[in-house]
Amino acid sequence: MAHRLLSGMMNYSDASIASTIAPFLSLEGVRKTYPGVVALDGFSMEVRPGEVIGLVGENGAGKSTLMKILGGVTTPDTGTITVDGVAHDGLTVEASIGSGIAFVHQELNLFENLDVAANIFFGREPLRAGPLKLVDRARLRALAAPLLKRVGANFSTDTSVSALSLAQQQMVEIAKALSIEARLVILDEPTSSLPLAETDKLLDVIKALKAEGISVIFISHRLHEVERVADRVVVLRDGMLAGTLPKSAINHDQMVKLMIGRMLKEREKAAESARPPGMVALSAKAIRTNAYPDRPVDLSVRHGEILGLAGLVGSGRTELARVLFGIEKSLGGALQLDGKDLVLGSAADAVANGIFLVPEDRKLTGILLDLSIAQNISLPNLPAHARRSLVSVRAEAATAEKQKSNLGIKSPSVATRTGTLSGGNQQKVVLAKWLAMNPKVMILDEPTRGIDIGAKAEIYGLMRALADAGVAVLMISSDMEEVIGVSDRIAVMHEGQISGILDKEQFSQENVLLLAVGKQPR
Amino acid sequence: MSKKDLGLLILILVVGAVVAIINPRFLLPINLANTSNLIGLFGILAIGQAFVIITGGIELSVGSVVALLGVLFIDFIATRGMAWPVALPLILVLGGMIGLAHGWLITRLKLQPFVVTLCGLLIYRGVARFYTADGTAGFAFGQNFPELEFLTAGRSWGVPNSFIALIVIAMVMWVVLHRSVFGRYLYAIGKNEEAAKYSGIRTGRVVMAAYVICGVLTALSAIYFAMYTRSISPASHGQFYELYAIAAAVLGGFSLRGGEGSLIGVILGTVLLQELQNLVNLLGIPSSLNFAVMGGVILIGVLVDQQWGVFRERRRMLEATRKGTAGAAAE
Amino acid sequence: MSKKDLGLLILILVVGAVVAIINPRFLLPINLANTSNLIGLFGILAIGQAFVIITGGIELSVGSVVALLGVLFIDFIATRGMAWPVALPLILVLGGMIGLAHGWLITRLKLQPFVVTLCGLLIYRGVARFYTADGTAGFAFGQNFPELEFLTAGRSWGVPNSFIALIVIAMVMWVVLHRSVFGRYLYAIGKNEEAAKYSGIRTGRVVMAAYVICGVLTALSAIYFAMYTRSISPASHGQFYELYAIAAAVLGGFSLRGGEGSLIGVILGTVLLQELQNLVNLLGIPSSLNFAVMGGVILIGVLVDQQWGVFRERRRMLEATRKGTAGAAAE
Amino acid sequence: AQEKPTLAFVVNGASDFWKAAEAGVKKAQAELPDYNLQLKYPEQSSVAIQQRLMDDLVTAGVKAIMVSAVDPKTSTDGLNKIASETALFTTDSDAPQTKRVAYIGSSNIDAGKQAAEIAKKAMPDGGKCLGFVGLLGADNAKERIEGMKEGLAGTKIELIDVRGDDIDQARAKKNVEDALVASPDVTCMVGFYSYNTPRIYEALRDAGKLGQITVVGFDDDPITLGGVKEGTVAATVVQQPFEWAYQGMKLMAAYLKGDKSGVPADGLIIVPTKIIGKDDVDAYAANLKAMSGN
Numbered sequence A: 001m002a003h004r005l006l007s008g009m010m011n012y013s014d015a016s017i018a019s020t021i022a023p024f025l026s027l028e029g030v031r032k033t034y035p036g037v038v039a040l041d042g043f044s045m046e047v048r049p050g051e052v053i054g055l056v057g058e059n060g061a062g063k064s065t066l067m068k069i070l071g072g073v074t075t076p077d078t079g080t081i082t083v084d085g086v087a088h089d090g091l092t093v094e095a096s097i098g099s100g101i102a103f104v105h106q107e108l109n110l111f112e113n114l115d116v117a118a119n120i121f122f123g124r125e126p127l128r129a130g131p132l133k134l135v136d137r138a139r140l141r142a143l144a145a146p147l148l149k150r151v152g153a154n155f156s157t158d159t160s161v162s163a164l165s166l167a168q169q170q171m172v173e174i175a176k177a178l179s180i181e182a183r184l185v186i187l188d189e190p191t192s193s194l195p196l197a198e199t200d201k202l203l204d205v206i207k208a209l210k211a212e213g214i215s216v217i218f219i220s221h222r223l224h225e226v227e228r229v230a231d232r233v234v235v236l237r238d239g240m241l242a243g244t245l246p247k248s249a250i251n252h253d254q255m256v257k258l259m260i261g262r263m264l265k266e267r268e269k270a271a272e273s274a275r276p277p278g279m280v281a282l283s284a285k286a287i288r289t290n291a292y293p294d295r296p297v298d299l300s301v302r303h304g305e306i307l308g309l310a311g312l313v314g315s316g317r318t319e320l321a322r323v324l325f326g327i328e329k330s331l332g333g334a335l336q337l338d339g340k341d342l343v344l345g346s347a348a349d350a351v352a353n354g355i356f357l358v359p360e361d362r363k364l365t366g367i368l369l370d371l372s373i374a375q376n377i378s379l380p381n382l383p384a385h386a387r388r389s390l391v392s393v394r395a396e397a398a399t400a401e402k403q404k405s406n407l408g409i410k411s412p413s414v415a416t417r418t419g420t421l422s423g424g425n426q427q428k429v430v431l432a433k434w435l436a437m438n439p440k441v442m443i444l445d446e447p448t449r450g451i452d453i454g455a456k457a458e459i460y461g462l463m464r465a466l467a468d469a470g471v472a473v474l475m476i477s478s479d480m481e482e483v484i485g486v487s488d489r490i491a492v493m494h495e496g497q498i499s500g501i502l503d504k505e506q507f508s509q510e511n512v513l514l515l516a517v518g519k520q521p522r
Numbered sequence B, C: 001m002s003k004k005d006l007g008l009l010i011l012i013l014v015v016g017a018v019v020a021i022i023n024p025r026f027l028l029p030i031n032l033a034n035t036s037n038l039i040g041l042f043g044i045l046a047i048g049q050a051f052v053i054i055t056g057g058i059e060l061s062v063g064s065v066v067a068l069l070g071v072l073f074i075d076f077i078a079t080r081g082m083a084w085p086v087a088l089p090l091i092l093v094l095g096g097m098i099g100l101a102h103g104w105l106i107t108r109l110k111l112q113p114f115v116v117t118l119c120g121l122l123i124y125r126g127v128a129r130f131y132t133a134d135g136t137a138g139f140a141f142g143q144n145f146p147e148l149e150f151l152t153a154g155r156s157w158g159v160p161n162s163f164i165a166l167i168v169i170a171m172v173m174w175v176v177l178h179r180s181v182f183g184r185y186l187y188a189i190g191k192n193e194e195a196a197k198y199s200g201i202r203t204g205r206v207v208m209a210a211y212v213i214c215g216v217l218t219a220l221s222a223i224y225f226a227m228y229t230r231s232i233s234p235a236s237h238g239q240f241y242e243l244y245a246i247a248a249a250v251l252g253g254f255s256l257r258g259g260e261g262s263l264i265g266v267i268l269g270t271v272l273l274q275e276l277q278n279l280v281n282l283l284g285i286p287s288s289l290n291f292a293v294m295g296g297v298i299l300i301g302v303l304v305d306q307q308w309g310v311f312r313e314r315r316r317m318l319e320a321t322r323k324g325t326a327g328a329a330a331e
Numbered sequence D: 001a002q003e004k005p006t007l008a009f010v011v012n013g014a015s016d017f018w019k020a021a022e023a024g025v026k027k028a029q030a031e032l033p034d035y036n037l038q039l040k041y042p043e044q045s046s047v048a049i050q051q052r053l054m055d056d057l058v059t060a061g062v063k064a065i066m067v068s069a070v071d072p073k074t075s076t077d078g079l080n081k082i083a084s085e086t087a088l089f090t091t092d093s094d095a096p097q098t099k100r101v102a103y104i105g106s107s108n109i110d111a112g113k114q115a116a117e118i119a120k121k122a123m124p125d126g127g128k129c130l131g132f133v134g135l136l137g138a139d140n141a142k143e144r145i146e147g148m149k150e151g152l153a154g155t156k157i158e159l160i161d162v163r164g165d166d167i168d169q170a171r172a173k174k175n176v177e178d179a180l181v182a183s184p185d186v187t188c189m190v191g192f193y194s195y196n197t198p199r200i201y202e203a204l205r206d207a208g209k210l211g212q213i214t215v216v217g218f219d220d221d222p223i224t225l226g227g228v229k230e231g232t233v234a235a236t237v238v239q240q241p242f243e244w245a246y247q248g249m250k251l252m253a254a255y256l257k258g259d260k261s262g263v264p265a266d267g268l269i270i271v272p273t274k275i276i277g278k279d280d281v282d283a284y285a286a287n288l289k290a291m292s293g294n
C-alpha cells in the first residue's frame, strides 16, 4: 500500500508540499445532465492526498451529483475521472470502493433491519474460511467497535439501526466510511442533522483523517464549519466551477460571493422583530411524548414571536413538534390554543386550527415528490380549491402562482414536478402550502437543513414576516448561529424536558449549550 | 385520454379487426352483446379493485365476496322470499361493511392489505360454503323476477343493461377519481401516505372509503353475476375473479405501488381481457390455452408499456439536454 | 429463536394439546407421520417463497409451477421412460430456469413481481393443461420406482422422508439466510434496495438468485407432490398453493414489504397451517369450513403479533427512557 | 372447413373422465365426415365460464351442443337460451326442465345404488363406510351419495360421512389418511369421483391396510381397475362416457338432418352404469383400450 508509506514520510498538513505531489484523483470536463437540467457542465478539479477540500454551492449547484459520480452511483455523460493515474470514463460502485473512495451520502443509506456492525461492513463482510461465504460475526463486531469509538458513538455494535436517532445513524454512516481503507472520504452534508457537540466531534474526525494522509471532500452549507477544516474550497455554481479558494483566502464572504455571484447584503439573519410579542397562542401543559413518556413538557409560544427550540440530538424536539401537530398522540397533558382547550386527534385537526408543521424530513413527509408544485400547495386546503367537491385546476394554479412569486420559487411553471426541484425550492413549496392558508401557529423543524445560504436568508425573512403578521412561530434548529440569530426567545430542551428559556439579552452560544446538557446558564 | 389508454384502445381494435377477419361472426350483434355483458360484470369488479390499488393496497377477497354475497342474494330472494328491492340494497350494504372491515383492519390496526384480504379470501369462501352446506344456491324452476331480471340480465336497444350500468358507474367514478377532492386524496395517498398525512389529510378515512367503494361495487357485481349464472356453487363461483380484476387494472396502466392509473385504463383492460376470452372460444383455440393467452398478453402489454416508458424517458432526456445546452449557450 | 417464533411454537403446541385432548388419536404416530409428510411438502414450497418475500417480492406462480413441473416429471418417467435420476435434476433445472426468467423480468426489465408472477400463474397452468390436453398425468397401475418412491414417499424410522428432506433443506437454508453474506444481502435489499446498490451490491443478481432458489425449491416440492398424489390433473393440481406458501410465511412473521422474517418462522407457519387442516379432519368439522378456519387463524395470528409488537414497542420505549434518565443522572 | 356444420360436446370441467368421451367423439367423427365434431373443456368448472363458452360456440355457428352442465338444476334459463339458438342435448346430468332435445347418459342415483350393491356383496355382515368426493355440493356427488344411502337403507352397512377435497388430489389423499386415524372402526371406503378411488387405494397401500378395508369405486381410473383386478378394490361402478359421446353425436347429426326417430318420447336415453368386478375387469380394460385406439 503505497499511500501508507508515503503518509509515513510526509507531513500533509503542509499544503504547499502536498501540492507538489501527484493528485490522488482528478476530474476533467465532467458533464452530467438530467431531464431538464444540466447538473454538471464541464467541471474539473483535483484532490491531492491528505487534503481537505470544502465543496460549497447553492442548492442544486451539482455537489451531490458530482459526489455520486465519484461514488460510482451515476456515470457522467462526458469527461474523465483519473484515479491514481488511471483514467476512467465513469466509475462503478465497486471500482470506486476498490480505489479507496468512501462515501457518506446526503440521504442516509442504512438498513434498519440490520445491526450497526452489519451496516458498517455491509458489502465487505469479513468471511469465515470455506467456500460458503459465511459471515464471521465475531470478527465483524471486533472490527466495528473501534470505529464506533473513533466517531464518538455511545451505542454498541449490535444495536439495531432502527433504534438509533438520525444523528446516531449519521455516525454509523461515518464509521462505515472510515471502515474502508479509504484514501478519500466524501462527506455529503454530514452535519446537516448534527448539532453542536457532535459536529465538533465530526470535524475532529476529519482532522484525524487528514493527519493519516487521507483526503476528504467535505460538502456543507454551514460555511463556518468549512472555514474551520478546509485546506481548499471549491465553489460550484450552476454545475460549473465558480472558483477555488486557497486556505489563506477561505472566508465566509468570499465563499458566498463565489456561490451566488454577488455579496449577500444581510448576513443570513432575520430582521429584528417589528412588533412586541402578543398573547400566548399555543401552550403545552405537561405534555408527554412517546420518546420521553415520563418527562412532561411545558412550553408556550406567543403571537408575533419566533421561539427557537434548541437542544442536543434526540432531546425530543421533533417528537414534541409531532405531538403539537397532532401526528402523534400525546401520552398525557393538555394543549391550549388562544386560551381554549385543544384536543388533536390527527394532523387534520391541527390544520383545521391553523397549526402547521414544516417537518424535518422534507422528501418523506414535507412534500409529495410526484405531484406538481400547484398540487402540493393546494393539498392541505383542497376543499377551498373545489366547487361541489370537484377540484378547480384554475383556482389551484392561481394560488400556486401567487405563492411562487411571493416566495420566489425557481421553477419553469407551477405544473413542474416538485421532485425535480432543488432542496431549497422544495422547502419553499412546503412553506408555500401553509402560507396559502393563514397560519396561526407555524412550527418549523430544522427549516434550513440542507439549504443554501441564499435560500436560508429568504426563509428567515419569511419567518420574520410571519411573526410580524401575528403568527406564532416555533423554530426547531440544531444550528447554533441560526437559533441565536433568528429567535426572539430560545427554549432549550434536554432529555425530553425544557431545561430553560432564554430571553434576547441572555442569548449566547455558551448559555444554549449549558442548558442543552442540563446545566444552568450563567 | 392518455397516450397509454390510447395505445390500449388501438390494441383492442387491432385484435378485434384480426379476429373479425378470421371469423366474421365475431361482429354479430349477439356476440358483441354477450361479450359486452361480461365486460359489464367484470368491469364493475375491476373499477372497485382500481380504487383500492390506487391507494397502494390490494383486494384479494373479491372472488370470495362475489360467491358469498351471490349466495346470500339468491338465498334471500329465492328461498327466504325477501323482496328484491329490499335484498339488493341489503347486499350492497353488506359489501360496504366487508370493505369497511378491511379498511379498518388496514388503517387502524395497521395490517397489510395483502394479508387482510388474503384472510378474507379464505374466510368468505368458507362461510359461503358453510352457509349452503356446500350445496348450490339457485332459483327454483319457473321462479322469475321480471324487473330484476330485466335490470341485470336484460337488454335495452340490444345493449345489455349490465353494460349500460358499467358505463354509468364508470362515468360517475371517473368524476370521483379524476376530478373530485377525494380522488386527488387517493392519488396523493398512493404516492406517499406519510406526506399526505402531514398535509392534514385524514388518510385513514380516505383509504377506508376506497375499500368501502370496492366492497359496494363488488357486491353490485356479485348480484349481476348471480343473476347471470342464476346458480351459485359456492366452492367454485367467482374463483380467481380477483385476479381478473387486478389483471384488468394492471393492463390498464395501474401500478400496484399505488398512485397511478386512470379509470378509462381499467375499463379498457377489462375489455381487452374479455375480448381475449371471446377470441379463444371463437377461433377454436383449445380452452386449456385460455389462461396462457391471457397471461401472455398481460405480460407483453406490461412489457411494451414499460419499454415504451423507458424509450420516451430517454428521448425526453436527450431533448432536454439539447435545450439545456442551447439555453446555456444563449446566456 | 426469536420471541415471535417462540410465540408461534407455543401456539402450535397449545392447539395440538387441545386437539389431543378432544381426540387422543391426534397423537398416533401414524397421524403425526402423515401430517409431517405434508409439512415436508408444503414447507419446501414455503421456504422458496420466503426467499422471494424477504427481498420484498412475491411469487404467485408457485401453484401453477407445481402443476406444470409435476405433469412433466410424471410424463418423463411414466410415459417417456426417462430414468428418474435424469428426470429429477432436469425438473430442478427447469424450476431454476423459471425462477431465472422471473428474476430477469423483475430486475432487468423492472416489472413488478406481482405482475410477472401473476402472468406466470396463468401461463404455466395453461401450458400444463395444454401439454396433457386437459387430461391427467399419472402412473399406470403397478408402475413402480422403488428408490424414487422411497426417497419421496417413504419413511425412515417412521419419519416421512419428505419431512427429513425439509429438515435438511431448512438447515442449509437457515445457514444461507442467517449466516451467509448472501442472506445478509437479501435482508438489506428487502429493506432498502437503493442503499444496497449504493453499497456496491449487485442487487439484480441477488434478487435473481432469490427467484432461482424459489424456482428450484418449488420444482423439488412439485416432484414430492407428484409422487404423493401419483396423478395430476393439471387443471386443479396445486391450485392456491401459492396462497398456502405466502400464508405460512406471513404467519411466520414475514413482512410482504420485505426485509423481515426468519427461516424457523416460515417452518412454524407451515406446521400451524397443516395442523389446522389435520384438526378440521380429526374433529369432524365440515370440510367446507377448512378455508374459513385457516383464514381466521392467520388473521388472528397476524393481529396478535401486530398488537404485541405495539405493546412491546411501548414498553421498550418506557424502559429505554428510564435507562437514559438513569444514565444521565449518573454522569 | 367452415361450411361443414359443427357439433360440440361441452364437458363440465377438465378431467380424465372425459378422455373416453373424446374417443367416442373421434369414433363418431370417422362415421360422420360431413360434420365437424368438437369436444370443449371450459377452463374452469364454473357455471359462468361454461355459459360463456356455450354462448361463444353459438356465436361461432355451432349447430348442436351436447353439454354436461356444471349445474343443470338451476341453470335452466342459461340452457334455454342456448336451446333457443341451437339444438341442445344434455349428458352426464340431466336438466329435464329445459328445452333440451334429449338427455343421454346414466343415472347417478342408479350408480349410487349399484355402489351399495357392491358394498352389500363385499360386507354381508355390515360395516361403516366413509365416502370421499371432490365437490360435496355438486349434483352428481349428491345423487350418487343419495343413491348409495338408499341402496344401503335397511342393511347393517352405514355411510357415516363424506369428506370433500375441492378436487385437490393432495387433499384427497390426506383426507383418506386422516380418516384412517380419526375413525379406526371404518371398514369400507367409497371414492365417489374418478380420482378418489386411486387416492384411497394409495393411502391404504401406504398404511399397509390394502385388503383390510373394503374399497368401493366409481369410474375407471387405471389404478382403480388395477385394484379391482388385484382384489383390493371390491368393484367399481363405471359409466360409459364413450357411449354418451358416440351415440350422442350420431343422434345429434341425425336430428339435424330431420331424423327424430332416435329421440324417445320422454327424451331420456339412459346408458346404464355397470358394475365392474374382478371377473369383468380384463374384458373391460381391453375394450377401453380398443376404444381409445391405442
Ligand SMILES: Nc1ncnc2c1ncn2[C@@H]1O[C@H](COP(=O)(O)OP(=O)(O)OP(=O)(O)O)[C@@H](O)[C@H]1O
Binding pocket: A034, A035, A037, A038, A039, A057, A058, A059, A060, A061, A062, A063, A064, A065, A066, A106, A420, A421, A422, A423, A424, A450, A452
Ligand atoms: N435523479 C435526478 N433526476 C433529475 N434531476 C436531478 C436528479 N438528481 C439531481 N438532479 C438535478 O440536478 C441538479 C443538481 O443536483 P444536486 O443534487 O447535485 O445539487 P446539490 O448541489 O447537491 O444541492 P443540495 O445542496 O440541495 O444538496 C439539480 O437541479 C437537481 O434538481
Ligand SMILES: Nc1ncnc2c1ncn2[C@@H]1O[C@H](COP(=O)(O)OP(=O)(O)OP(=O)(O)O)[C@@H](O)[C@H]1O
Binding pocket: A163, A164, A165, A166, A167, A193, A290, A291, A292, A311, A312, A313, A314, A315, A316, A317, A318, A319, A320, A360, A478, C317
Ligand atoms: N417513534 C419513535 N420510536 C422510538 N423512539 C423514538 C421515536 N421517535 C423518536 N424516538 C427517540 O426519541 C428521542 C427523541 O427524538 P427526536 O427526534 O424528537 O429528537 P430531536 O431533538 O428532534 O433530535 P433530532 O435532532 O435527532 O431530530 C430519540 O432518542 C429518538 O431516537
Ligand SMILES: [Mg+2]
Binding pocket: A063, A064, A065, A106, A188
Ligand atoms: Mg446535495
Ligand SMILES: [Mg+2]
Binding pocket: A317, A318, A319, A360, A445
Ligand atoms: Mg429533530
